[in-house]
Amino acid sequence: MSLWEFANPKKFMGWTAPVLRWCCALSAACLLVGLVWGFFFTPDDFRQGSTVKIIYLHVPAAMMAINAWVMMLVASLIWVIRRHHVSALAARAAAPVGLTMTLIALFTGAIWGQPMWGTYWAWDPRLTSFLILFLFYLGYIALWEAIEDPDTAADLTSVLCMVGSVFAILSRYAVNFWNQGLHQGASLSLDKEENVADVFWFPLLACIAGFVLLFVALVLMRTRTEIRARRIRALQARANRA
Numbered sequence: 001m002s003l004w005e006f007a008n009p010k011k012f013m014g015w016t017a018p019v020l021r022w023c024c025a026l027s028a029a030c031l032l033v034g035l036v037w038g039f040f041f042t043p044d045d046f047r048q049g050s051t052v053k054i055i056y057l058h059v060p061a062a063m064m065a066i067n068a069w070v071m072m073l074v075a076s077l078i079w080v081i082r083r084h085h086v087s088a089l090a091a092r093a094a095a096p097v098g099l100t101m102t103l104i105a106l107f108t109g110a111i112w113g114q115p116m117w118g119t120y121w122a123w124d125p126r127l128t129s130f131l132i133l134f135l136f137y138l139g140y141i142a143l144w145e146a147i148e149d150p151d152t153a154a155d156l157t158s159v160l161c162m163v164g165s166v167f168a169i170l171s172r173y174a175v176n177f178w179n180q181g182l183h184q185g186a187s188l189s190l191d192k193e194e195n196v197a198d199v200f201w202f203p204l205l206a207c208i209a210g211f212v213l214l215f216v217a218l219v220l221m222r223t224r225t226e227i228r229a230r231r232i233r234a235l236q237a238r239a240n241r242a
Helices: 003-007 009-040 050-082 085-117 125-146 150-177 198-241
Strands: none
Touching (some): 009 050, 009 085, 009 198, 050 150, 085 125
16 A cells, blocks of 8 residues: 555545544643643752753744644655645644744743843844744745635745745754854753753653644644535535536
């Protein structure tokens, strides 16, 4: 069986139904464990105090904001190369979720930054590239809404997604590119010396897993809705011609 058969709308609706239920349940469990563990059963940091606990929201949201755009890029490339409509609809479905994750990351980052930097906002390379990524999300969603023909909209938004991927990469690696930035290095790293302490690390991993599963669940849910909406429009167009 070809992998592309799973992109058939009918098969997609079939296999995603049970996956969606499991993702919702596991996401709720991971977030409950991670957030309760992190906020109520971890100590204050010796430098940052209790404000360090915002890491359990900020880091997973920031990771998913970037990875959501990467997912949109992959789906857009599949649409451009293979012309699979489900991939275009999945990219469209992921955009509002990624936009929300970016907003959470910007908002929690401002709250975290104020006591650390003395200001809610600084034109730090990572913060600036993240703000531009947020604007690209807005532009992507607006472009989908502005164009009536879905195939033309998918083509143009795919191009926009490819351009915006530059800022997704900058958001991820800005700290490495510009060492003078205020933003700290990665909280999770293959280098043990750069990782957060284990007491924060384990609940953080649970929160990240919860955010990943939540993202998958929301994208599947929205993609299924987009497929249904497309079917309704097709039936309405057929009825109008009749």
